[in-house]
Amino acid sequence: MIFTCFLPSLADNAQVLLNFKNLLTNADALNNWGNQSIGLCSWTGILCFNQTFHGLRLENMGLRGNISVDTLLELSRLNSFSVINNSFEGPMPAFKKLVSLRALFLSNNKFSGEILDDAFEGMTRLKRVFLAENEFTGHIPASLAKLPKLLDVDLHGNSFGGNIPEFQQRDFRVFDLSNNKLEGQIPESLSNKDPKSFAGNEGLCGEPLSPCMASPPSVPSPNSSKGKKLKNDVILTAGVVVGVILLASILAFLIIRYRRKKHVTVEDALPHSVNSVSTSEAKSIVVTQESMTSEDGGLNFVGREKGGFELQDLLRASAEVLGSGSFGSTYKALLLNGPVVVVKRFKHMNNVGKKEFYEHMKRLGRLSHPNLLPLVAFYYGKEEKLLVHDFAENGSLASHLHGKGGCVLDWASRLKIIKGVARGLAYLYEEFPDEALPHGHLKSSNVVLDHSLEPRLAEYGLVRVVEKKHAQQFMVGYKSPEVSQFERASEKSDVWCLGILILEVLTGRFPASYLRHGKGASEDLAAWVESIVREGWIDGEIRGKGNGEGEMVKLLRIGMGCCEWSLERRWGWREAVAKIEELKETDAGDHGTEGDHFYSSSLSLDDFVSISK
Known part of the structure; x- marks a missing residue:
């Protein structure tokens, strides 16, 4: 995800934001807005990328007052707007004026009233809409259902009524209409959704809920014995049909529940995360x-x-x-x-x-x-x-690299994520100078992404409090060669994990054997790397998307340096972080030669000798 912006300047945006703040009440949480010494990108709730403003995250602040969309229109770019868990009330503001908005988070406020049918008209870039736990009424706006790029929609806990509109999108990452007042048959296009997405709407029917009941057939006049017999037959038949439907519904419920429980307990082969994009029971x-x-x-x-x-x-x-x-x-x-x-x-x-x-x-x-x-x-x-x-809204890095519901990560996004991981790891090394494994469990499922794809490390610093036998069996810091061979972690063991993560991010391939339980798993890395060399090491999703081929090769070499089998030759964390910080989204000069080598997808096996011994 690439955010670029030229005009107006950050200074212009700063004044617009101050004007926006002046229309809010109870805004003590934004007291550092206007502080020139720290810069706009350090103000509370401001989202920046490469010192370019791109969003507001004003959550859990007790804010009230007027959300001035007209003021927000003056910002250079507003990709994401979040006021989750505040005290805003009244009708939903006219956000449709913000045509470049990609994510809108209004959950857990006191917004009320009907939302106009055209409330989302023209917002062709909008992907995420969270309106949960408010007091909205009326129909679900048709313009919301027609958004071409909609991936996440959460409307639970309101009083929306009427029929569910036909949503244009089919493959949602988040879809929740539960606990409203919706009625009628669920559109066929949504029949494969989790039944809990529609729970708490007593008037809904159709898959994945109970079938809709047909209108009762007309029966002959009860004055004739023939008519009475026919009526009794109809009643008997209807009773049998209802019984069969109830039995089928109960069986379907038990099967779905069983599958969900199985999904939760046996999916260890797929990387789990602190926040997965998809949810379960x-x-x-x-x-x-x-x-x-x-x-x-x-x-x-x-x-x-x-x-x-x-x-x-x-x-x-x-x-x-x-x-x-x-x-x-x-x-x-x-x-x-x-x-x-x-x-x-x-x-x-x-x-x-x-x-x-x-x-x-x-x-x-x-x-x-x-x-x-x-x-x-x-x-x-x-x-x-x-x-x-x-909670990190965008789930784990693993779910985006390997899951069905993840978004495509371009080179700029992957570089941003690796830089963030390296900075977080460097901070842990500085804070825990006496720990051999300051993180201890660094892998793609323990890197979670917020709504701007900023990475956050999870499950860090737990080696000291986890049972040693369990840590040695399951924590990836113990998969490094020095632990496998000498049962002793070193200061460079977390760097080893960083190298594996870099290779995974570049290739889009999950190192399943490496992450298996028990000792000796690191030895399978050689086969994993050789398969990358043999079959092409670059993830097809980032091929030909920008001019960063040479920079990708540099990152590959950094990953190789971090994965050196020999401790003496393996890079230290300071060297690795410094080299990662030097990387850019595009090549500085002529990248033709190196780029051709990069795209050949057949880097010499000699290039991998140091990590495939």
């Missing part, structure tokens, strides 16, 4: 009663305070299972009148003392970097622990 977060003893406290908030909910609120929250991996289950929890958070259950920290666990979690909570997924809170139980993190 909705349920509540379950903590065993044995773990909740009287000496266990409630939620312990760390870092920036996020009040407003307690442990019981979290356990009662509507939750979606995002994954079930080697450490435990991961949930996306939607708190009542609260934020969306991700909850990770850990069952392999049982030998960690309470004091040690508290101290380490508070240390993690003090970490602050734009490329780390912030830890919000934790819960300590004897049998299991909970870690609560912010």
Whole structure:
């Protein structure tokens, strides 16, 4: 995803934003707006890419007042606009004036009234629309259903009524119309959606819900015995039909439920993430009663305070299972009148003392970097622990590289992600100078992306509190050659994982054998790399999209340097990060020769000797 902008300047945008802020109330969270010493891109809630403004993320700030679309029109570019979990009310503003908008997030406010049928007309670039948990009424606007690029639509928790319109798109990543007042038959084009997408709409029928009942047939006058017999036959037949339908519905429900449960538990071969693009079965977060003893406290908030909910609120929250991996289950929890958070259950920290666990979690909570997924809170139980993190809207890097619902990542997006990963890893190295594995579990499913595709590292800094035997079996930091051969991690083991991630991002290929459980998995990297050389190492999705061929080759060499089998020859983290920072989206000079070599998709095996020994 490439964001470019020339005019107006950042200074012009700054004045427009200040004008926008002046129309808001309760805007104390935006007090640093106008601070020239830190620059516009460091203002709270401002999204920039390469020092170019592209969006607003004003979430969880208690904001009220007037959202002036006319003022927003004066910005150089506005790709994303989010005011999730604030206190805005009244009709939905005329966002259709913002024709370049790609993402609109209005969930968890007090917007109300009908949305005009043409409210989204002309917004041909809009991909994401989140209007959940407001007070909207009337029909779902037809113009929303006609958006050509719509991928995510979440309207749950409103009072939309009438029939569901025919949506032009078919392959949604997020689709949720639950808990409204919709009625009638579900369009056939939506019959393959999760039934929970339509739950709480008593008037809806048709696949994937129960079949719609046909109008009862007319029967002869009951005055004749023949008519009476026919009427009785009709009633009997109708009863049998209803019984069959009910039985079929129950069987279908059980089959769907079984498949979903299977999906959650057996999909370990596919990389799971802290936030997956697709969601699974909705349920509540379950903590065993044995773990909740009287000496266990409630939620312990760390870092920036996020009040407003307690442990019981979290356990009662509507939750979606995002994954079930080697450490435990991961949930996306939607708190009542609260934020969306991700909850990770850990069952392999049982030998960690309470004091040690508290101290380490508070240390993690003090970490602050734009490329780390912030830890919000934790819960300590004897049998299991909970870690609560912010929610990243765009799921994991793995889901985009390998999943069916991910978006195409061009070279600029992949370079942006690798740079962010490198910066986050460098920060961890600086904060944990005495740790051999400051991250310990760096892989594509533990890199999550926010709504502007900014990467955030997840599941970092946990080596100290995870059972050693379990860590050695499952954490990818222990797959490096030095651990496999000498059972000793080094300062360069996380760099090894960075190298694997770079190769995965460039090739679009998932290193399944490398990530298998147990020791010796790193030895399969040679075969993986050789297959890349043999079959073409560059992901077809980024071929011919820009003039960055030479820069891609440079990144490949950096990945190779990070994957050196020999510790002496393997790059250190400072060298790797410095080289990554030098990379550009386009080649600085003539890239014809190197580009031709790049596109030949047959780099010499000698180029890979150092990592395929």
